[in-house]
Amino acid sequence: AQSVTQPDIHITVSEGASLELRCNYSYGATPYLFWYVQSPGQGLQLLLKYFSGDTLVQGIKGFEAEFKRSQSSFNLRKPSVHWSDAAEYFCAVVSPSGYALNFGKGTSLLVTP
């Protein structure tokens, strides 16, 4: 079944440093992949999505992600992290039914001064 794995439960980066959050997917064909962010006290918000075409996708808040079929990965990146980026990040893939999203367990990002 389509699923995603986020290997890192917690990540700590310094403000201004670059960020990469890992996501690996399990799917036979080209998956539909997403990254969502859950900021403290707020609902989940879509950062970006990949369906097909260009493997580097741009999202909101300066985030980007690269789809790599050879590595079954869809890692999220940001060149310079801001303190406001501290949040929980979820990778997701469309479920076999095509209706819902299957989410990973999330990566909690802490940003230090």
Place this chain on the structure above:
Amino acid sequence: GAGVSQSPSNKVTEKGKDVELRCDPISGHTALYWYRQSLGQGLEFLIYFQGNSAPDKSGLPSDRFSAERTGGSVSTLTIQRTQQEDSAVYLCASSGQGSSYNSPLHFGNGTRLTVT
């Protein structure tokens, strides 16, 4: 309203009691989803509505869980005979079209359920 609204925001109940959780989706959104978020478990899909019908209810963990949607709008998730393992944050999301990849999911802030 401007976003997905869920009520109550917090609910504490005794083991064995029934609870009802409510979701008001964004006006005009035909698709509605329920998820459960437990500590360390990420988001677990429960059920999907398109209009008033539920073509995918594969995520409901047991027959104690049920959900309905009326008028293509408000949805209620009911948990009967609650157990301590039901303690979690229950999230509702809505989207404008029939599949989750056609338009983004808009999530509410959730209902935190604690079963004592």
